[in-house]
Structures are given as C-alpha cells and as structure tokens.
Amino acid sequence: MMRPELVVDCDCHTGENPLWHPTEKRLYWVDIPRGRLFRFDPATGRHETCYEAGAAIGGFTIQADGALLLLLADGAIRAWRDGRVATILDGVPELVGNRYNDCIADSHGRVFCGVLSTPEQPGRLYRLDVDASLTVMDDGLGTSNGMGFSLDRRQLYHSDSGDQFRHIRVFDYDESTSTLTRPRMLLTAEPDEGKPDGLAVDAEGCIWSARWDGSLLIRHAPDGTEKCRIEFPVKKVSSVTFGGPDYTDIYVTTAGGHDRRNEGSLAGSLFRLNLGIRGVPEFPSRIGLEK
Numbered sequence: 001m002m003r004p005e006l007v008v009d010c011d012c013h014t015g016e017n018p019l020w021h022p023t024e025k026r027l028y029w030v031d032i033p034r035g036r037l038f039r040f041d042p043a044t045g046r047h048e049t050c051y052e053a054g055a056a057i058g059g060f061t062i063q064a065d066g067a068l069l070l071l072l073a074d075g076a077i078r079a080w081r082d083g084r085v086a087t088i089l090d091g092v093p094e095l096v097g098n099r100y101n102d103c104i105a106d107s108h109g110r111v112f113c114g115v116l117s118t119p120e121q122p123g124r125l126y127r128l129d130v131d132a133s134l135t136v137m138d139d140g141l142g143t144s145n146g147m148g149f150s151l152d153r154r155q156l157y158h159s160d161s162g163d164q165f166r167h168i169r170v171f172d173y174d175e176s177t178s179t180l181t182r183p184r185m186l187l188t189a190e191p192d193e194g195k196p197d198g199l200a201v202d203a204e205g206c207i208w209s210a211r212w213d214g215s216l217l218i219r220h221a222p223d224g225t226e227k228c229r230i231e232f233p234v235k236k237v238s239s240v241t242f243g244g245p246d247y248t249d250i251y252v253t254t255a256g257g258h259d260r261r262n263e264g265s266l267a268g269s270l271f272r273l274n275l276g277i278r279g280v281p282e283f284p285s286r287i288g289l290e291k
Contacts, residue, residue, distance in 0.1 A: 002230045004217075004252060004271040008040055008047045011257030012268035014236075016198065017059045017102065018251045020243030022281055023066055027243050029253050029270065030057045032101075037068070037080070040270065042244065047270075051080055058100030061111055061285040069285050071100035071113055077132065079288065088132050088288045102159075102198060102239075103128075104147040109286025110178050112137065114144020117162065125158065127178055130290045137180050141165070146198035146239060149173065150222065151205045151280070156180060161195035161212055168196050168209065168224070187224035189214070198239025198253070203278040210237040210252065215264075217252055217273075230273065234264035242279020249274055 012031040019028050027040045028050075035053035037060075040046070055073040063069050067081040075092025078085050095115060101123075103113035110129050117123035123141030126134045142162010149156055156173040160166070167188040171180040186207075189196055194214020201207055206227060207220045217237055218229045236255035243249050250273040257268020 002228075002273065002275060004230065004232055004273050006266060006269055007251070007272045008038070008270040009266060010038070010047075010269055011260070012036075012253070012255060013258045014238065014255040015253035015257070015268050015270065016238050016255070017057075018198075018239055018241040018243075018253050018270070019060065019062060019282065020241060020247070020251070021062055021066075025245070027241075027251055027270075028060070028062075028068065029239075029251075030060065031268075032056050032058060032099075035072075037070070038270075042249070051083070051085075053078070056099050058115075059103040059113065061103055061105045062282070064109060064284040064286050064289055069111070069287055071103055071111075073099040075100075075134075077128075077287070092134060101143065102145050102147065104149070105283045105285035106149070106173075106178055107153060107175060107283050108178060109284065109289070111285050111287060112147055112156070114141065114147075114158075116144070117142055123160075123162065125180075128287060129178075130286045130288070132287055138171075138183065143195075145196065146200075146210070148199050148201040148207060150201065151203075157186065157199060157201070157207055158183075159196040159199055159209065161197050163195075166195050168199070168207070168220075187220065193218070194235075194237070197237070198241075200240045200242055200250075200279060202242065203247075203280050208240045208250070210240050212236050212238060212255070217250075232271065234267040234269070236263060236267065241282070244274075247279040247281065248276060250277070250279070 256263025
C-alpha cells in the first residue's frame, strides 16, 4: 500500500499549484482564496508563509530569472521575489470579477493560464505571451484546471473540473508558435473518482491526475488508461508536482482546511510520495523579461 507522507500540516482553504524551484531547492505552493504563498525547504524541514498578496492567487510559474510570476484576481499579474514585488499587469478589463486558475509555462517562456467560468461567461484558456499580451486559446469551459506537456512537446493535456465536464482533454501543440489544435477527449472521471484537478507528467510520459472530491491521485498512461491510484486521507486532492534533487519526490496539495470536520482532519495539508518514479522539470516563464 502506497501511503502519502504528511509534510506540512496546514489548513489551506484551497492549497494548490505546488512547484519546485530548481535553483532554491525549495517547494512553493499557494492557498488560492486567501492569497497566501508558502514555501518548504526539504533540507531543513522548515516551512513558512512568505507572501500575502491581498487578493486570490490563482496560480504561478517560476520565471527564468528566479522570480515567481503570480497570477491574481481581475487578471492582475505580479513578479515576486523574496519580498520584492513588481507589477506586470494591473488587471484585464474582461477578467474583472474573475481570476486565473492554474497555469503552465512552455519551452519558449509563454504561459497557458485558465480562468474560471462566471454567470456572464464560460471559462477560458488563455496564452500569456512574453510581452504580457493575452490570447484566447479555448472557450466554453467549466473550470479550467491542470495542464502538462507530452514528453515530445507535441501535445498539451488539459483538465476541466467543472461539474458538467470532469475530464482531461488533449490538444495538438505546435511548440514553435504555441498554438493548440484538434482538442479531443483523453478520459472522463467516474463519479466516485472526483474531478480531475491539477496534473503533472512524469519521465515515462504518464499523467498524474489529482482528484478533487475523490481522495485520489491517479497515474494514467499517455492513452488515458489507469496504471495505479493512491488514496489520501482527505477529500479534495488538488494538485501534484515532482521535485527534489532528482525529481523523484511527488508533492501533493489538498484543500478543505477551513472545514476539516467534513473534509478530513488533515485537509489543506501538503503531502509527499517517493515511489522511485522520476518527474521532469517544469519550463521557466519569461513574461516581461524579453525586450
């Protein structure tokens, strides 16, 4: 039986977006609605709240210069590094009252980022280019969520955890132009498996899918077939990433810390697994860094 190890017992309302910082050798993650950024140093076992944004942090990437690119409410974007904050976008008119939800950088430093659906507009998937311009890549979504690239960088996997969708699709991806075409279904979660949330791709090309309200982390082959599943002592398993010196540590965030009576006594905590399976580093973003 593969049992997740408790790393940080914290009460995140929506713990999300774990990401390994390759130069600092630390893990960062957020509590989305509370706008808190955390980091954990596995060498010392210490963790801390390192930034409070004053607004929801829907996701972040690590910039090529080592800063964190924070995607916030109303379309605002900031670069943060050890307490120093620089504004890249104050906001986006069409995103006022909305926020980003999960993101990933590609090999050219561009960022794919989703936004939530609202009563006025379905969810969308955007591409944020290095000049900080936004382009709509997909529309009509429920809750745009976790993303990952195939090992050959010819496909992008994309989760939609909206109640009416509960699936992972795959797009053909052109690395040179960062365009997405030919969306098609990879898998749809069964009702008792929860909703596909954050995801990561390992060095064998398999897809790790966190399952919101499913108490599960599931590993899928590239064709969507299940290879294994790991149960968690909380309902809302929200996201997953690989880290550590050799990328064999699997870090998993969870949610529900504001309601542990119903969500589990460790809801909102950070967990870790080491199964001898290697991951791959995420690409750094380059938003605002190229002139």
